Amino acid sequence: MxxxxxxxxxxxxxxxxxxxxxxxxxxxxxxxxxxxxxxxxxxxxxxxxxxxxxxxxxxxTKPAQPTAQSTPSDFNLPIGKPSQENAQRRGLRLGDEKCVFPALGADEKIVIYSTYEGVKPTSVNLGDETWVVDITVEPGKEPLYVILPSYDPMVWRFSGAIERVAKVVPTAMARGNNSGVGMGGSGVIGIEGSKVSFLENSQCLSYFNGVVEEAKMRGRVSAFLGRQPDFKASAYHTEKVTIPSMAVVEGNGAPPWTSDAPSVEDIEPSTVVAAVEVKRYGLLPGGYGIKQLLERWLPG
Structure with a gap:
């Protein structure tokens, strides 16, 4: 089959x-x-x-010979690094020369978490509406290679056993000039800059949430790194996640004009490791910006 x-x-x-x-x-x-x-x-x-x-x-008929069993949504197969002459068939495509991932160590576990957006807006601007998501690293011996694809730009704020984190690759599909090309996307707090790598093409890894999207993601990661993720999870919106157990708190995504809406997280730009200049918003984007104007100009 x-x-x-x-x-x-x-x-x-x-x-x-x-x-x-x-x-x-x-x-x-x-x-x-x-x-x-x-x-x-x-x-x-x-x-x-x-x-x-x-x-x-x-x-x-002859008895069926034992073969590897798989379906298109379950790619659990040993995969070698893609050969250049067969790159397209192995899941690579035009523009992937801009997708430069750091080398994967033999003992490193691949952790991938994806979200469309956060629930807590930030005071910093990474080129589009920017959110903060908290990542707690659990104690353990195995080093972690953490990949964080999202749609909106994120500030991924690490805490816990951060010494386990060997590498972090944050990437976002939404980028300031809407071209999808060029350094940009998400940033990181709590991990030293030498461990953080950025991807020049916004389509290197897309946000995923669902069986088909996850299957494509796994194929892409295999093509780039030579094997599939060891731990994975996703959600449409995220407040915090614990790795590598992948316990997710999606949080309260209430609209900004309601009393239940999360407050804006004030973040010092100098604490964010990013590929672009990190600035504070003058006026917050989206509904939070409208709320900001109303509070500024309307009495009461």
Whole structure:
């Protein structure tokens, strides 16, 4: 079954192969002819005899040989680093030359957490509406390679056993000039700058939340680093997360004009490790900016 998906025989499912599988699946789902479907899909057999769907004959078959079992949403396979000549089939694409990840140590565990937005706005501006998310690192012996893709820019504030953190790669899809190219995105507090790396292309890793998006993310991480994440989690909005147990507190995402809305976190720009200049907002973005103007100009 797996060999049907793995067209190039490289022991992994690339995005191209996965997309092709989806096209075939949708095409077959619209056809009512089971015999035609049997011709197009090689179904795995666990018996020594099967019935030929076209002729109705019993046809002896060889016992199925043990093979790696996988589906497009579950890429748990040993994956080597992509060869240059086969990069596209292995999940790499145009623009990935700007996705320079730091080298992964043999003993480092890959931790990846993704969120669309935070719930606590910040006083600092990283090029778009910026939030702060608290990350607590649990004690342990294994060093952690932490990847943090988001949609909005984040200030990822680390605390706890931060000595475990070997590397941090924060990246955000929303960037100030809307080009998606150039250094930018999120920043980090609590980790020394030498351990933090930034990606020049906003599409190197996208925000993910769901089975299909997660599967694509895992394929991308494998293509860049040679193996899949050891720990992963995601949420649409996030207040804090604990790693590597991946315990998530999504928090209260109440609108800024309500009494339950989180207050703006005042952050000193000099404490943030970022690829761009960290500035304070003059006027907060979005609904918080409207609230700020109302409080400034309207009595009471």
């Amino acid at each position: 797996f060999s049907f998906y793995d067209k190039d025989g490289d022991a992994r499912i690339s995005e191209l192969e996965y997309d092709e599988w989806l096209k075939q699946r949708r095409k077959l789902s619209t056809q009512g002819n089971k015999a035609s479907a049997q011709e197009r899909i090689r179904l795995p057999s666990r018996v020594t005899d099967r019935t030929d769907l076209l002729s109705g004959r019993n046809e002896p």
